[in-house]
Amino acid sequence: MALFDVYKLQPITPVKASGSWLWDEKGQRYLDFYGGHAVISIGHNHPHWVDALQQQLSRISFYSNSIQNPLQEALAERLAKQSGYPDYSLFLCNSGAEANENALKIASFITGKAGVVAFNKSFHGRTSAAVAATDNPKIVAPVNAGHQVRFLPWNDISALDAGLDESIGAVIIEGIQGVGGIHEPDASFLQELERLCQQRNILLILDEVQSGCGRTGQFFAHQWAGIRPPLITMAKGMGNGFPVGGVLISPDIAAWSGMLGTTFGGNYLACAAALAVLEVLEQENLLENALQQEQVIRQMLADFPGISPVRGRGLMLGFEAPEHLPLKKLLLEQYHIFTGEAGLRTLRLLPSLAIGAEETSYLAEALQQLSKEVVE
Numbered sequence: 001m002a003l004f005d006v007y008k009l010q011p012i013t014p015v016k017a018s019g020s021w022l023w024d025e026k027g028q029r030y031l032d033f034y035g036g037h038a039v040i041s042i043g044h045n046h047p048h049w050v051d052a053l054q055q056q057l058s059r060i061s062f063y064s065n066s067i068q069n070p071l072q073e074a075l076a077e078r079l080a081k082q083s084g085y086p087d088y089s090l091f092l093c094n095s096g097a098e099a100n101e102n103a104l105k106i107a108s109f110i111t112g113k114a115g116v117v118a119f120n121k122s123f124h125g126r127t128s129a130a131v132a133a134t135d136n137p138k139i140v141a142p143v144n145a146g147h148q149v150r151f152l153p154w155n156d157i158s159a160l161d162a163g164l165d166e167s168i169g170a171v172i173i174e175g176i177q178g179v180g181g182i183h184e185p186d187a188s189f190l191q192e193l194e195r196l197c198q199q200r201n202i203l204l205i206l207d208e209v210q211s212g213c214g215r216t217g218q219f220f221a222h223q224w225a226g227i228r229p230p231l232i233t234m235a236k237g238m239g240n241g242f243p244v245g246g247v248l249i250s251p252d253i254a255a256w257s258g259m260l261g262t263t264f265g266g267n268y269l270a271c272a273a274a275l276a277v278l279e280v281l282e283q284e285n286l287l288e289n290a291l292q293q294e295q296v297i298r299q300m301l302a303d304f305p306g307i308s309p310v311r312g313r314g315l316m317l318g319f320e321a322p323e324h325l326p327l328k329k330l331l332l333e334q335y336h337i338f339t340g341e342a343g344l345r346t347l348r349l350l351p352s353l354a355i356g357a358e359e360t361s362y363l364a365e366a367l368q369q370l371s372k373e374v375v376e
């Protein structure tokens with residue numbers, strides 16, 4: 001049976017990974033400045049994460065959600081402490097799209113409304129409501145198109161008043177737009193959005209699937225703006241590669257029950273992986289490290305000729321490369337460094353939060369060589 005064609009594949013077959021490095025079947029080493037798309041938060045195969053999963057696997061790996069699972073409680077407790085949302089409750093699922101799908105569903109149940117506001121260049125996943133709230137008509141099928149979604153311009157406070165009318169029950173926005181090219185919402189924009197949503201009984205959903213779990217130096221990117229949304233979604237970095245997602249739900253909403261369900265969400269292995277991630281984030285001060293490494297990377301890019309100003313925060317950074325320089329391709333083919341892209345020219349850096357001098361020097365060396373090609 002052939003594999004269904006999903007993504008354009010690089011001719012690379014990694015067989016081993018550790019920290020920020022991968023090795024292919026020929027022994028070639030690659031530096032990972034992409035984190036498998038912001039998923040690798042604490043480093044590939046971190047020993048504490050491997051140990052937690054191995055130990056859990058040898059005890060019990062799955063039973064249905066109709067029994068008590070103390071690991072789910074432990075995860076919720078630890079997440080409450082580290083995220084700064086001690087009074088919220090946690091719904092566990094398996095992916096980012098699923099987290100957003102459930103958050104949109106909760107908002108609609110609570111407000112009784114179907115209207116959703118999303119923003120230009122947004123990406124929220126590929127399931128039905130999540131893809132309808134994604135600004136890319138190419139991936140929205142007719143079966144998804146029935147959702148009532150209105151797209152508003154990014155960072156435009158003047159468009160909010162008319163856009164948030166009485167048909168709207170939910171607003172969904174990324175902590176920092178990732179797939180759309182690393183665009184950060186202004187703090188004033190998020191604050192006005194929060195104010196209007198509260199005033200008009202609209203539930204604000206912060207999609208922190210890519211920007212959460214410490215990537216920007218706060219647990220969630222929106223915390224830089226000082227807002228407190230009632231619904232927050234997370235996934236990617238939460239399991240460091242083990243599939244797990246979650247919705248943080250404000251206490252005003254938690255009084256409702258029986259509206260969601262999942263077979264695999266919150267299984268023992270997912271909880272063990274997510275707990276190990278939170279432990280390592282704290283023990284190794286990785287949020288602080290993300291901010292320190294951001295400065296190192298910004299400094300290194302300041303010397304690179306012809307690029308746009310660097311956008312983003314912490315270890316979620318992006319910029320446009322000079323038109324004639326396919327940076328992502330060159331970094332991979334000539335220097336064996338994985339990076340991400342958005343559109344044709346935006347380069348995205350989404351490495352593990354545990355990178356240090358070894359990784360940044362390796363990237364700096366490659367960029368220095370490539371910068372000569374720009375000048376020549």
Ligand SMILES: Cc1ncc(COP(=O)(O)O)c(C=O)c1O
Nearest residue numbers: 095096097123124125178209210
């Ligand atoms: C902001 C955001 N939301 C949701 C998703 C979807 O996550 P998943 O692929 O785990 O369904 C992504 C994936 O890139 C994302 O970047």
